[in-house]
Amino acid sequence: MKTAVSIIVNDRRCETEVPTTMLLVDFLREVAGSKGTVVGCDTGQCGCCTVHVDGDAVKSCTMLTAQADGASILTIEGLASADGMHPMQRAFHEHHALQCGYCTAGIVMNAVDIVTKHHELDERTIRRLIEGNLCRCTGYSNIVDAILEAAREAKRGA
Amino acid sequence: MMYEFAYVRPASLEDAVRALRMHSEAKPLAGGMSLLSAMKLRLAAPTHLVDLGRLDGLAGIAGNNQAITIGAMTRHADVAASPIVREAIPALAVLAGDIGDRQVRHRGTLGGSVANADPAACYPAAVLGLAGTIITDRRHIGSDDFFRGLYETALETDEIVAAVEFTRPARAGYMKFPHPASRFALVGVFVAEFGAGNVRVAVTGAGPRVFREARLEAALAKEFTPTVASAVAVSAEGLNSDRAASAEYRAHLVSVMAARAVAWALAPTSQS
Ligand SMILES: Cc1cc2nc3c(=O)[nH]c(=O)nc-3n(C[C@H](O)[C@H](O)[C@H](O)COP(=O)(O)OP(=O)(O)OC[C@H]3O[C@@H](n4cnc5c(N)ncnc54)[C@H](O)[C@@H]3O)c2cc1C
Ligand code: FES
Ligand code: FES
Numbered sequence: 001m002k003t004a005v006s007i008i009v010n011d012r013r014c015e016t017e018v019p020t021t022m023l024l025v026d027f028l029r030e031v032a033g034s035k036g037t038v039v040g041c042d043t044g045q046c047g048c049c050t051v052h053v054d055g056d057a058v059k060s061c062t063m064l065t066a067q068a069d070g071a072s073i074l075t076i077e078g079l080a081s082a083d084g085m086h087p088m089q090r091a092f093h094e095h096h097a098l099q100c101g102y103c104t105a106g107i108v109m110n111a112v113d114i115v116t117k118h119h120e121l122d123e124r125t126i127r128r129l130i131e132g133n134l135c136r137c138t139g140y141s142n143i144v145d146a147i148l149e150a151a152r153e154a155k156r157g158a
Numbered sequence: 159m160m161y162e163f164a165y166v167r168p169a170s171l172e173d174a175v176r177a178l179r180m181h182s183e184a185k186p187l188a189g190g191m192s193l194l195s196a197m198k199l200r201l202a203a204p205t206h207l208v209d210l211g212r213l214d215g216l217a218g219i220a221g222n223n224q225a226i227t228i229g230a231m232t233r234h235a236d237v238a239a240s241p242i243v244r245e246a247i248p249a250l251a252v253l254a255g256d257i258g259d260r261q262v263r264h265r266g267t268l269g270g271s272v273a274n275a276d277p278a279a280c281y282p283a284a285v286l287g288l289a290g291t292i293i294t295d296r297r298h299i300g301s302d303d304f305f306r307g308l309y310e311t312a313l314e315t316d317e318i319v320a321a322v323e324f325t326r327p328a329r330a331g332y333m334k335f336p337h338p339a340s341r342f343a344l345v346g347v348f349v350a351e352f353g354a355g356n357v358r359v360a361v362t363g364a365g366p367r368v369f370r371e372a373r374l375e376a377a378l379a380k381e382f383t384p385t386v387a388s389a390v391a392v393s394a395e396g397l398n399s400d401r402a403a404s405a406e407y408r409a410h411l412v413s414v415m416a417a418r419a420v421a422w423a424l425a426p427t428s429q430s
Contacts, residue, residue: 020164064165
């Protein structure tokens, strides 16, 4: 069974028919070609599949493509601009906030949403807000440092 | 992979009920945080999903001096951030802000949590503790009659939760001992005092369904203090026993969480 959707992915509109069972993460990877969004667990635990749907970080493995009909989606591919990396990507780079990198796209997407919405961030708050993202490599310290740095930079720029 | 299903997105509550009535194996879809996960594991196989996502009338928060009413499709993140909820029942805002993680809170809904009646979910404790009323497309159901058993409620198969009304307490608190992996409540206790001598205590995570703890209610009705709550010995009979905690440990946690919830109710902070 199929259903028609019209979804904006990183500023490009995608109008097509998809199987009703298609998860948003599969649509992003297989139809929209955004392979940076990955599946770690498929059970809503790990956050590797995190993208923004209408400005909110969500887990795209636990959402139907049909539920995103009419929505605007931002994935890791949409973060960088002509001037180069997004400040959050740069902070992750500078703080060595990744090892194997499998969790990175999801954590960066959640972190960008966190810094947009929370203006008073300390280490404890950040650790609480990234509970929905699991990283098996880094031990989180450098991730938290990177987000703190990006938050400071966002505040300076604001 | 999920089994095949048809997807429908009604534009009115009446159409949604009609779609559910037409197909006996149809199910409402809210945020999908529980339902889609169950379908992926093939624990659920509805033939039709009736997406409530476009029923704008089902989302929103309103309040008066006696109660606040929260639409079924209101997301956890919106309840946590609502000035109305934070002013009227701060414990409810904190509870919503502590469900799962922020990505889950951006999709999960009050109606989905209440209809799902997961034995370890947080909202059912608030609904029962705050003497809530479940407002459906056809009737009002009191919280004492709503939660029937493991994932079982008083809802008919074609019935849709439209909103939940929460009675405004004099003070209230919620504390959970989170499961270390899932963040659900290993044990969660909601306490609410509605004026002298009227106290409700609802426990989630400990048994097959959310329930009221009569001994804690009677003790706290006399004196609403943490010391009184910790002195109550809760029976382990009928409580869950699993890898994470024995029934005896859960019984112990009930009075510990109740004491912490009372302490919070007496001096609320913005975090649990
Ligand atoms: C990683 C993770 C962590 C979580 N942690 C917690 C936690 O700590 N505490 C907690 O309480 N919960 C937790 N949850 C569950 C979360 O709160 C969900 O919001 C909740 O389970 C319901 O999901 P939903 O609103 O998306 O409903 P859905 O999954 O869409 O629906 C759930 C069920 O309710 C039915 N339904 C939905 N809406 C209605 C309605 N209006 N009327 C009638 N029936 C309806 C559906 O048919 C389905 O059977 C967690 C979930 C995840 C994935
Ligand atoms: S793949 Fe979506 S949460 Fe793990
Ligand atoms: S860097 Fe390997 S999982 Fe996070």
